[in-house]
Amino acid sequence: xxxxxxYTIVTTDNPAQNINVYAHWDGEEGPSILWGAVxxxxxxxxxxxxxxxxxxxxxxxxxxxxxxxxxxxVGETITHEEEYTxxxxxxxxxxxxxxxxxxxxxxxxxxxxxxxx
Numbered sequence: 001x002x003x004x005x006x007y008t009i010v011t012t013d014n015p016a017q018n019i020n021v022y023a024h025w026d027g028e029e030g031p032s033i034l035w036g037a038v039x040x041x042x043x044x045x046x047x048x049x050x051x052x053x054x055x056x057x058x059x060x061x062x063x064x065x066x067x068x069x070x071x072x073x074v075g076e077t078i079t080h081e082e083e084y085t086x087x088x089x090x091x092x093x094x095x096x097x098x099x100x101x102x103x104x105x106x107x108x109x110x111x112x113x114x115x116x117x
Contacts, residue, residue, distance in 0.1 A: 003027025
């Protein structure tokens, strides 16, 4: 079955334009992968196209040279196959949502561990 998880990236106010990454094997590592993607993009937080490029590169690092393992789609987030906590990076508001918690990029990066949230 894998360890499927999804990441939503918001670049506009229109949910139909959300960019979604699904990964078949990130599951348990999803929170740390999310943290690493936000951190890697920090120098470009104010430049959506570059931040998006860096975030996508980080989120898909493990499947980069494979034709399977992860994918990308545009549109409203599909969560019916989500096996782990919902994760969203909002580049328009510079926030991260992890489950029901929403925090600024800086606050998210200040967490030593997702488990402390």
